Amino acid sequence: AQSVTQLDSQVPVFEEAPVELRCNYSSSVSVYLFWYVQYPNQGLQLLLKYLSGSTLVKGINGFEAEFNKSQTSFHLRKPSVHISDTAEYFCAVRGETSGSRLTFGEGTQLTVNP
């Protein structure tokens, strides 16, 4: 089984500032890692994912994340945020084996202020 901890429930930042949303996971098996964004009253949109290979993963909208196996972390970063980045962000993990389910963190509300 896997678990995901998003360390910050809310992150307020000013426009054009850098941001980091933290995510730690635990698992007894190798995992795939994901970040999703959810806008109000909408489903989830995949930002990026780590499956294998380079530990630095680049996604859409200028976001990137770095997989750190020793620290079991997958923090999401953006060097300069926009007002339109205001949304809920979910970190998720699933085991590599076929049939494994996605386990979500509790979410982080990113609010970008002018």
Place this chain on the structure above:
Amino acid sequence: GAVVSQHPSRVICKSGTSVKIECRSLDFQATTMFWYRQFPKQSLMLMATSNEGSKATYEQGVEKDKFLINHASLTLSTLTVTSAHPEDSSFYICSARSRVGQSGGIHFGNGTRLTVT
């Protein structure tokens, strides 16, 4: 890219009635579909996993007689909330796993806001 269509996006129904939510994979075959429930300001809670042509697997604590799931084809799964009550009001989201790219091929619908009055 792979698209999952969920319908309706919003529904209001009276207590005691049933509501059906559809989840369709538009451009791929989905052998597995997942149904989630999301309360305000909370994460997604997996309700059940459905595989085409077989019975859904429900998570602990989810009433299978209340939340009927049917996955009749490789592109359609439905969730029926039977005899709905106000406490069933929530945001329901489906997702589908495509055959190709099993390692990351999970796509989400846009959710359904259910309000039971």
